[in-house]
Amino acid sequence: MYSQEIQSLMKSKKLKIGDRVKVLKDGKEFQGFLMPRIEIGDLNSLVIKLDNGYNIGLKYEKRLKIQKMGQGIKLGSIPSKKFSRKPGLPSVSLIATGGTIGTHVDYKTGGVFMVRTPEEIVATTPELENIVNMKTMLRPFTVASEDMNHKHWQELAELVAKELNKGARGVMVTHGTDTLHFTSAALSFMLKNLTKPVALVGAQRSPDRGSFDGVMNLICGSYFTGYSNIGEVCVVMHGTTNDDFCFAHRGTKVRKMHTSRRDAFRSINEIPLAKIWPNGKIEIGNENYRRFDEKKVVADTKFEPKVALVKSYPGSDPEILDWYVHKGFKGIVIEGSGLGHVPTGESGVKIGEFDQKFSWIPQIKKAVENGVVVVMTSQTLYGRVHPFVYRNLRLVYEAGGIYGEDMLPEVAYIKLGHVLGHTKDVEKAKQMMLMNLAGEINKETDPRSFLV
Template identity: 35%
Template sequence: MNAGDRVRVERGSVVHEGVLMPSTTAEELVVKLAGGYNVGVDREAADVEVLESDAYAVKTGEEPGGSTVEFDEDLPTVALISTGGTIASTVDYRTGAVTAQFDAEDVLRAVPDLAGRANYRGRVVANILSENMDPGVWQELANAVREEIAAGVDGVVVMHGTDTMQYTASALAFMLDTPVPVVFTGSQRSADRPSSDNVMNAVCAVEAATANCAEVLVCMHAGSSDDRCSLHRGTRVRKNHTSRRDAFETVGAEPLGSVDYGAASRGEPAVEFYGDHAERGEQELTLVSDLNGDVELLKFTPGMDPTRLERLAGVDGLIIEGTGLGHVHTDLVSTLSEMVDGGTVIAMTSACIEGRVCDRVYDTGRDLLAAGVVEAEDTLPETAYVKLMWALANREDPAAAMGESLAGEATARSTPWQP
């Protein structure tokens, strides 16, 4: 029996019928069922009957050039950079868990809809789940993106796990001035699931990477249906749901734009921008990738033990996620003042999803300002955390920088907005 055969697999009282798939181990059989899900079965414990040989053409990745897309001078060139995550993952049949193990070439095989849209340059920077991401990988990724743009690509697509995508997108937005789109995408559900969002997100990301834009973007499902992806500015986006396909939202405004998947599938213009954005070629390629990792993000909670703050004395930077307009318990103000006097840059953000901090309304806020805490306007806490790393390493006055908008992370004023 070979990959692509239709088989009947019996193990005890359980029977599966489907297509035999390539397996990463000799101990398991992998069978794709009619509903689209894959199952793993212990090879020694199973009785297998081949119902039809070569019923399905399955690429094993062993064929020479199996994922090569021939160069077409009429097509744009897109760098496809893999860092891991669910969009580039499969199921580990030993544990039943989703594992990041595909490289960029595998993604091209897994998403044949990408063929014919662009010429691709595949590159692997990391092969990790996004919870294992760190500032060092951000810097490696930024350097890889710069190299690809310098080599002449028309756009970059970064495949990334969704859980920490907003951090990495923010990091590249601060590090990189780009003349072409840099588009982050991922998937909430792995490719072996019928409800996977990997194909649509990847196709829409490539469409965005060839559009008239020069921003760091996040491209993910706009709704629960497979019809449109939203394009979010990398410094204003947040993952707001653990598992929905439309988990990502631009906070405090509408997205920068969207990609119509139906139009993209028909080969029609698919990308639309709703507001001001940097256009292709407006800025020169520049990379400033230094980061100061001695920064902490602290969420204030009622009754918080003051020693939690005291243990942070001596760090170079601190982002506080305060209450409402940007407050903490009054008893913590003196400690914050001492930290500022000791050289720590402290910026205040809010735990509220919408709105901006304003420490001029109540006494506690005014005391915080007097202590030297700076307002981060309506910058998201996660974005402010990354921003302070960058500002400490690259700005003469990082405290002042936290009150400025460097990469679209803070708006000039907060206005009511409804989707």
């Protein structure tokens, strides 16, 4: 809600939210639509959506002049698009799930809602109908990404496989960004023998903002699915803060690395597979990828939900592992420090009884003895864990933990659920965890992949 001053001004000028207005301030003129005050910010500033799409905040002061120019945009209604089908173009299916890319601001209440249909999502980006023939648009559920779990991943994998096997050249999934990389990893493991492009696309800014990134991400995602020769699950999102190009990140090597930037998604321990420009140019950045083919894909969605991701840090209470064992968990991924350390209570001069209370080794041993698969990863995110450099690393190894190579903790977590969904044999599960199933383990890391 605006300040009392602005509310009075609006009343006296008979202005309503959504009206087209002209504002004069400090000798400058601004024309656009009067927006509601929906985000954090100065309640005493008018928000005007300019014709270039950007919002501007104009601090209220007595000298400011405002004039109503017309009724303006119809607020509260959701634009929708009847998508024209162009059979000459590559056939791509769209699956909408939820998230910022599918939100719509109700200017009457200021609330942000998730839109209901894929048609409403593509309405933001009419260019798409000249890029692909989007013959099927589905909405299995509309869920913000923080509320996704393995049931949603399973349903998505089934749908993607069905669309591809029915003839789609690729599938684009719109999704919230918070856990987009968990879903991309899950689909990478669940879509066995995938040889067609699957793009996960989201937005960091909502469609009511001038800085909405969904348009370019949808365009690049369409080129990726309709034209690239990459037969993998990729996250297709802004490469920089500008609208210049997107990256296609391998689904098992990508992570959201910023709360709000449009270029928040980054490949970790991997060079992005491709750069995609909104004019359709696709440049391969990493030759290590699966080539496009017309083979059938299998949705292999078995998943053990009793897996956990646990952080180990100075002062952390190791008995947390007992809790998971007691609750019947079958697998635990530990986010350790550095090369894969946990506190051991054994590492030096003046380690005493107090310090030994923090040791994770007895609890790891107990978990392993109870048939739990324990996988070590690193909270540094970049780099590779291995047990043979320092003595304390060997302690985890000797306790029965395995070291997850260069896998991200989140990816190791998803993979563990996938693996334990397929075997109850602990030794087999350990073996599978250390095999590269979907691009999640590289034997060598390209040094150029750090912080890019």
